[in-house]
Amino acid sequence: MFASNLDTPLVYLKGVGPKRAELLQKELGVTTYEQLLNHYPFRYIDRTRFYKINELHPDLPLVQVIGKVSAKEIIGEKHKKRILVKFTDETGTMELVWFQSLKWVEENILRGGKYIAFGKPNLFNHSFSISHPDMELFPRQAGITGNLTLQPIYNTTEKLKKSFLDSKGIQKLIHLIIELHINEVRETLPKYILEKYKLVSRKEALIQIHFPRDTFKLQQAERRLKFEELFFIQLQLLHNKQLRSLKFKGALFNEVGEKINTFYNKILPFELTNAQKRVIKEIRLDTQRGVQMNRLIQGDVGSGKTVVALMSMLLANDNGYQACMMAPTEILARQHYHSIASLLNDDLAKVAILTGNTTKKQRTLLHEQLEAGEIDILVGTHALIEDKVRFKNLGLVVIDEQHRFGVEQRAKLWRKNIVPPHILVMTATPIPRTLAMTLYGDLDVSVIDELPVGRKPIETKHLFEGQRLRMFGFMKQEIAKGRQVYIVYPLIKESEKLDLLNLEEGVAQMRDQFPLPDYQISIVHGQMPNADKQYEMQRFIDGKTQIMVATTVIEVGVNVPNASVMVIENAERFGLSQLHQLRGRVGRGAEQSFCILMSAAKLGPNSKLRLDTMVKTNNGFEIAEIDLQLRGPGDITGTQQSGVLELKMANLAKDQIILQEARNTVIELFEKDPMLSSPDNSLLKTYLDKRTRAIAFDKIS
Known part of the structure; x- marks a missing residue:
């Protein structure tokens, strides 16, 4: 009926049935035996430590005690009925109490029996008790899933708990699958990889991840499953990269002609950094190979990615090709258009812009x-x-x-030429190396890790609400020098749930501190009509207003070299990456710039770490590493929808060595056996063939 018993729908598993099967699908996304087997515990309770009754104290979270049932009695009637057990060891006596499952307790917890009681100790009237303890016979029963010293805890939901599928309930179902079908688990990695990295078999890993015999066995299982997970991500990414280089030919940009030479020798107003020169050289080499370039440029805020992109587009023009640049917002698109158009003249290259606000008449001509x-x-x-x-x-x-665009949106641009165009993607969000390998493992990555000559590092200060007058005083000093100031708020209007200084209240406070007409204020937020937003921004860009009060709408796409101060209100409410992006709005001129982080006096440990990190460093990659540890990969990039980061076991912040091993193994694999035709790699070829068919089926359906 099914290719393997592990493909059997959960509805057929003893103790599940249609209702529970539907719940497991809705709540956990699992429908088959194998999928439930791949629902791993997220933590374990250490059951290696045993307490004596005289060692108990109420601050202990969970304890296990070995003792004898010296007495058992039923107290009360009907809904007030409960079972009270006297539990004794050589140091004293405690009580075990049950208000539910009384029939089970009556039949299974026997007077004179020796048990392990496990639960939270509570102190009442100088005596300890545990309500609804887990009970096991002592000594523990051996077996494939016995002798549990590490108790697995599974993710569950309130709806599942109501159907008795709490962590213990899920554990019982997995226990049943392992008992009946563990020998049907098939190996997924070639033998030579298992031997090289001393990895346990998949079957052994699954047993030990759910029912670990000890800490060492658990570590072996985790390492095996993490390696497998990261290995298959890299296999898919590097296979796609290889296919693209074989399948898609690319335009040859052999000519370094008049446009790029004129721009470099006569127009470029500053010296390129060594990092910019290195990246341009990498692009030159890519576009001479006759295959489609797919390169990611990572560069911190203000590192000069746009100039590199412009010179690449002029290189395309010199070779008889057109180029286009797509940005996620109109503000950013206009910013790029103005900076490119201001550098070039129409004789060198004709530059145009197309957005949702381009009129019908302009579109037709364009x-x-x-x-x-x-x-x-x-x-x-x-x-x-x-x-x-x-x-x-x-x-x-x-x-x-580029992370703000979907895969299909990007692909539509690639199809606009018979020979697919070369692809250059850029991000100003520094990405930790591990994340880049996983998210963009099929791209070649270039890093611009230098700031242009003459740029001074931004000084960052952290001030508390009680120091607000000091902040206002500093703003006045900078404005008196002819500079401009940004003030960013996380909210537009007052929220009942969050006690944050909101934009409207902030503007009122501003007008008290800076009586008009001495200072002009621009106000920009996401709920304004586009035309109003553009008008206010342009006033600030033109220097007609000294202060821009805004929400995070200005995170990208505003370039005002005269702005020297960025004040971020309620800075503890922002993520590290967002704080770094906002800070990057200043520091774009030759003058010293400043970022002031305003926060509440009381901060949680993560908020404090974020603000301390901002004060300590301007290095975006260092910031990104800490952000990854705090938030996880999906939150940083907003790419959970890509499917790449749906990791069950691996942690990109902690498992860098395993990821590097997995990637190196795949690189070596494709170098030796590009088509995976060796019998040793038959498992991997089968996996990729299945994936390719599945993706094709998804597209059809």
């Missing part, structure tokens, strides 16, 4: 010019992927803040 090849560089938002937008000869696509 579409005609684009198809005629009269536009060299097109900058825009999601509007670029519309079917009506057709290029004469698109050779390079630049995608900024």
